[in-house]
Amino acid sequence: MSECYGKLFIENEKILNCEEFCDETVLNGTSLYEVIRVIDSVPIFLEKHLGRLYNSAKLAHKELWMNKNDILDALLKLIEVNNTSEGNVKIIFNYSEINLEEKHTFLVYFIEHHYPTEEQYSLGVPTVSFYKERSNPNAKIVNNNLRKETDEKIKSKGVYEAILVDRNNLITEGSRSNIFMVKDNCVITAPLNAVLPGITREIIIEICKKEGIRFTEENINFNQISDFDALFITGTSPKILPISKVDDFVFNSSTNIIVQSIMRHYNRIIEEYIKENKK
Structure with missing residues (x-):
């Protein structure tokens, strides 16, 4: 079962159907990630999450190839195209090798959530x-x-x-x-x-x-x-x-x-x- 939840996700700059989501992309190589809760269409504590994402990249000796505004724009676009105001969004920066060349993949998508009762x-x-x-x-x-x-x-x-x-x-x-x-x-x-x-x-x-x-x-x-x-x-x-x-x-x-x-x-x-x- 795919981790991608909902209708649409974003891979790099493309908006794709969740049926096209490939979990292997996340599992191959190194994947830095953040999970952000969205309440009433607002990504909660977004600045803190992005700060931690940049710190994770530093600790893993990786560089993020997108700035914070680009990440924010992609996140807001995901919320808009899915017409979803509540849920958990996962941001992935994946670093993998194909034919000895490093490949970068950016993913942002909703994941299934289980909030306490x-x-x-x-x-x-x-x-x-x-x-x-x-x-x-x-x-x-x-x-x-x-x-x-x-x-x-x-x-x-x-x-x-x-x-x-x-x-x-x-x-x-x-x-x-x-x-x-x-x-x-x-x-x-x-x-x-x-x-x-x-x-x-x-x-x-x-x-x-x-x-x-x-x-x-x-x-x-x-x-x-x-x-x-x-x-x-x-x-x-x-x-x-x-x-x-x-x-x-x-x-x-x-x-x-x-x-x-x-x-x-x-x-x-x-x-x-x-x-x-x-x-």
């Missing part, structure tokens, strides 16, 4: 620990093997997300999210050098600083998981989602006042962003 926000979601780590966690590079392994783990356990634990038994991040923990009204997350620099992660830290919520980045051993009052994951699709369970450890995260406060502030920031950027 109101009940999941209200009660929290179950997760499972998974002993895996990314080879280059600071860069968003397509890693199909890791995605396949974590998806299989999530499906087999019937949970929402897999929490990655590294070879040193340290909690790093979710398979497609960042993770935060709360202890004695202090918000804790893994150091930036060990995780993907999530856009939502960045905004959560800004909220904590602005609202006077104690915050720290530190290494957390998985053996300490039961010591926390609450946990939550963050990301493009889930926004801020309380965790109700990690393996057999149960948490009342959704009722934690710190988690609830951060969720309210984050949702308000999104509402303001849409108002400021709605055309």
Whole structure:
């Protein structure tokens, strides 16, 4: 089944039918990517996503051949031609070799999304620990093997997300999210050098600083998981989602006042962003 969702996608400067989409293009060579949530036809936190995309290129020793305005124009064109105001859009910069010559392919397309339900926000979601780590966690590079392994783990356990634990038994991040923990009204997350620099992660830290919520980045051993009052994951699709369970450890995260406060502030920031950027 193709990853391209909807009717049309853009490859380089061409608008094509999703039936023509070739998943092999993404899997061959190196693919740098971003997934951006679109709400009310507005790409949320676009500037931050593009900044991270350029940083991923730098870490991968690649150069993007399009400027930010060109990328924005392609993204807005995709929203227009699909007549879709809500969803997740994936941007790909692919670098592959054909006959010893490097080929560049730019792709932008809608992907299938699964947003949490109101009940999941209200009660929290179950997760499972998974002993895996990314080879280059600071860069968003397509890693199909890791995605396949974590998806299989999530499906087999019937949970929402897999929490990655590294070879040193340290909690790093979710398979497609960042993770935060709360202890004695202090918000804790893994150091930036060990995780993907999530856009939502960045905004959560800004909220904590602005609202006077104690915050720290530190290494957390998985053996300490039961010591926390609450946990939550963050990301493009889930926004801020309380965790109700990690393996057999149960948490009342959704009722934690710190988690609830951060969720309210984050949702308000999104509402303001849409108002400021709605055309």
